[in-house]
Amino acid sequence: MEGADLFQQLVNGLTLGVVYALIAVGYTMVYGIIELINFAHGEIYMMAAFVACKLYNALGVPFMWAVALAILFAAFLGVVIEFVAYRPLRGSPRLVALISAIGVSLFLQNLAMIIWGARRQPMIETANAIPFLERTVTVSLPLIGEATFSSVQIIMLVTAAAIMIGLTMMIRYTKVGRAMRACAEDRVAAKLMGVSVNRTISATFAIGSAMGGVAGILVGLYYNQVYPMMGYMAGLKAFTAAVIGGIGNVAGAFMGGILLGVVEGLCGAYISSLWMDALAFAILILVLIYRPQGLLGERIPRST
Amino acid sequence: MKRLLYLTLVSALALAVVSCGRRGGETIRIGVVGPMTGDGAQYGEMIRMGASMMMDAVNEAGGIDGKMVELVFEDDKGEPKDAALVAQKLASDTTIVAVVGHFNSSCSKAGKPIYKQMKVIQLSPGSTNRDVCIGSDWTFRNVYRDDFQGYAIADYIKEKLGYTRVAVLYDNDDYGRGLKEFFTEKAEQLGLEIVREEAYNRDTQNFGPQLTNIRKEDPEIIFISGLYTQGAMIMTQARNLGMETQFIGGDGLMSADLIKNGGDAVEGAYITCPFIPEMAGEMGRKFVEDFTEKYGEPPDAWAALTFDAVGIIIETIKEVGCDRQAIRDHVASMTTKEKGYDGVSGLTIFDENGDCIKPMFVAIVEGGEFLPAQIQFN
Numbered sequence: 001m002e003g004a005d006l007f008q009q010l011v012n013g014l015t016l017g018v019v020y021a022l023i024a025v026g027y028t029m030v031y032g033i034i035e036l037i038n039f040a041h042g043e044i045y046m047m048a049a050f051v052a053c054k055l056y057n058a059l060g061v062p063f064m065w066a067v068a069l070a071i072l073f074a075a076f077l078g079v080v081i082e083f084v085a086y087r088p089l090r091g092s093p094r095l096v097a098l099i100s101a102i103g104v105s106l107f108l109q110n111l112a113m114i115i116w117g118a119r120r121q122p123m124i125e126t127a128n129a130i131p132f133l134e135r136t137v138t139v140s141l142p143l144i145g146e147a148t149f150s151s152v153q154i155i156m157l158v159t160a161a162a163i164m165i166g167l168t169m170m171i172r173y174t175k176v177g178r179a180m181r182a183c184a185e186d187r188v189a190a191k192l193m194g195v196s197v198n199r200t201i202s203a204t205f206a207i208g209s210a211m212g213g214v215a216g217i218l219v220g221l222y223y224n225q226v227y228p229m230m231g232y233m234a235g236l237k238a239f240t241a242a243v244i245g246g247i248g249n250v251a252g253a254f255m256g257g258i259l260l261g262v263v264e265g266l267c268g269a270y271i272s273s274l275w276m277d278a279l280a281f282a283i284l285i286l287v288l289i290y291r292p293q294g295l296l297g298e299r300i301p302r303s304t
Numbered sequence: 305m306k307r308l309l310y311l312t313l314v315s316a317l318a319l320a321v322v323s324c325g326r327r328g329g330e331t332i333r334i335g336v337v338g339p340m341t342g343d344g345a346q347y348g349e350m351i352r353m354g355a356s357m358m359m360d361a362v363n364e365a366g367g368i369d370g371k372m373v374e375l376v377f378e379d380d381k382g383e384p385k386d387a388a389l390v391a392q393k394l395a396s397d398t399t400i401v402a403v404v405g406h407f408n409s410s411c412s413k414a415g416k417p418i419y420k421q422m423k424v425i426q427l428s429p430g431s432t433n434r435d436v437c438i439g440s441d442w443t444f445r446n447v448y449r450d451d452f453q454g455y456a457i458a459d460y461i462k463e464k465l466g467y468t469r470v471a472v473l474y475d476n477d478d479y480g481r482g483l484k485e486f487f488t489e490k491a492e493q494l495g496l497e498i499v500r501e502e503a504y505n506r507d508t509q510n511f512g513p514q515l516t517n518i519r520k521e522d523p524e525i526i527f528i529s530g531l532y533t534q535g536a537m538i539m540t541q542a543r544n545l546g547m548e549t550q551f552i553g554g555d556g557l558m559s560a561d562l563i564k565n566g567g568d569a570v571e572g573a574y575i576t577c578p579f580i581p582e583m584a585g586e587m588g589r590k591f592v593e594d595f596t597e598k599y600g601e602p603p604d605a606w607a608a609l610t611f612d613a614v615g616i617i618i619e620t621i622k623e624v625g626c627d628r629q630a631i632r633d634h635v636a637s638m639t640t641k642e643k644g645y646d647g648v649s650g651l652t653i654f655d656e657n658g659d660c661i662k663p664m665f666v667a668i669v670e671g672g673e674f675l676p677a678q679i680q681f682n
């Protein structure tokens with residue numbers, strides 16, 4: 001195992017990890033507030049990538065606008081899903097909402113196949129190529145070695161870091177953030193204190209989904225590929241990351257995502273790439289057995 | 305009243321069971337199955353277009369003895385488990401006289417025992433894994449085998465391109481693993497050094513780990529033993545890692561979507577395949593022209609091979625009628641030049657296994673198109 005290589009492998013793993021982290025945050029925020037695994041989250045990630053791709057390639061919308069609109073679309077889609085599929089079921093057994101979530105997930109996958117076809121498509125067609133995104137930089141660090149970054153990779157890492165910081169600040173210091181924490185802790189008490197629970201839940205879905213949308217667009221750019229089933233595996237992995245970090249815990253989701261990405265990257269590099277998925281889910285099983293509350297989660301006796 | 309309804313239903317069923325010898329004006333039904341959705345959907349689309357084109361040509365010319373040909377399309381999604389399901393569906397439908405398919409080797413193998421048991425011919429237009437036709441008298445294919453292709457690729461790299469150090473990335477399924485094994489066998493004989501071998505699964509998106517490992521060994525050329533979806537991603541990601549290495553792949557990379565998805569990254573890649581429009585004969589060129597006019601895009605190898613596969617079945621039905629056994633026996637008897645089928649992809653002759661020998665060409669991606677490479681096999 002050479003140093004130079006290890007550095008590159010870590011960079012690859014980290015890139016994958018921040019994507020898992022961004023998706024995992026959406027899972028974990030929603031879980032924190034209404035204790036529902038939103039299985040349609042992976043599909044929001046896919047839809048956002050498709051919307052950005054189509055706005056840019058087919059309609060000729062400038063790239064930054066296409067991205068911004070796609071993120072707004074993701075937020076909107078999240079809110080609509082909550083309104084249509086989860087809100088009417090609030091208060092019913094948890095399993096019912098979970099089945100509803102799986103239904104929404106299948107619906108969106110098939111909807112995407114009907115609208116855009118089942119084929120994999122380039123996120124950015126050759127004719128509309130953006131030269132900046134194709135650049136690569138080789139970074140050489142003494143003692144550590146060198147690694148090649150593509151500009152998309154750098155954008156991914158920077159965006160993820162910015163979102164991570166922004167989100168933490170928002171949850172800690174803003175009114176919406178306080179309302180979210182209040183609802184997560186005790187929905188009834190929050191309501192009694194004058195917090196609009198419905199609006200807070202909608203806000204949570206909007207923010208979580210927007211983040212999923214950002215992840216979808218970044219992954220679409222990174223692999224230059226979008227397809228209707230892209231949300232399935234990514235969603236499962238991100239869910240795993242959220243559980244590893246401690247579901248309901250935003251910092252945990254980030255940590256879980258990055259950990260999972262790096263472990264997968266190193267497994268692919270030094271064990272076998274065929275074992276990457278198996279290893280990711282094996283970690284999930286181990287965490288569930290030995291630390292069910294997750295790495296950063298706390299074991300709190302639930303009142304409800 | 306109820307009894308009457310029951311009687312009608314039973315007689316309708318009975319009628320449906322009688323195969324193509326039904327009353328005049330009925331159709332002759334042939335199953336065509338491939339990956340119409342999913343990862344290999346681009347193959348499926350070409351298969352559908354190639355098959356439809358043959359059907360239209362026959363029907364416009366008056367059909368077979370006045371009966372129209374009807375193709376029944378089924379989707380195996382490129383997954384063996386789905387392939388077994390649709391194989392069962394097609395084989396149990398006795399109005400279907402023959403099946404053209406499947407495409408993926410794993411799928412052809414999954415359908416094989418079912419077609420054998422239900423006694424209906426299975427003619428694959430694209431499964432190249434060595435063992436596809438072994439173990440069933442009912443399975444045939446209209447494409448070359450991977451042992452032939454794997455040997456040829458190793459030979460091409462060493463003898464024609466003059467490289468000595470190669471890395472291999474292979475899809476961990478019947479096609480990818482099989483092709484890689486034959487390639488390795490020949491490479492060892494020729495003294496072509498395999499500096500690194502890496503596998504991947506069909507749902508792999510991130511090839512960073514494998515490519516980083518390969519980059520370290522600095523090979524002169526990388527052989528991709530897999531399908532175009534992953535091929536495009538591998539080449540794109542290699543360029544993102546700053547690699548300039550030459551790529552080569554088998555027929556699995558032959559698809560317009562390789563270029564659409566891979567863009568500049570796939571430029572200069574070599575691909576072995578059973579059909580290139582530019583190198584086809586008189587009949588082949590006419591096919592390419594008609595196809596392009598009809599569908600607005602040129603056919604790929606799979607459209608051409610499916611066109612011929614459906615043609616073989618139709619020719620057979622003209623000769624021997626609609627009996628499943630008779631159709632199989634006739635196809636199995638096409639063992640000599642005189643009895644073979646002369647189609648757009650050349651002459652098809654089957655051997656005792658149901659395999660056929662076809663010429664192989666090498667294409668290169670240039671300016672966003674598949675062109676014949678400078679150096680071909682003789």
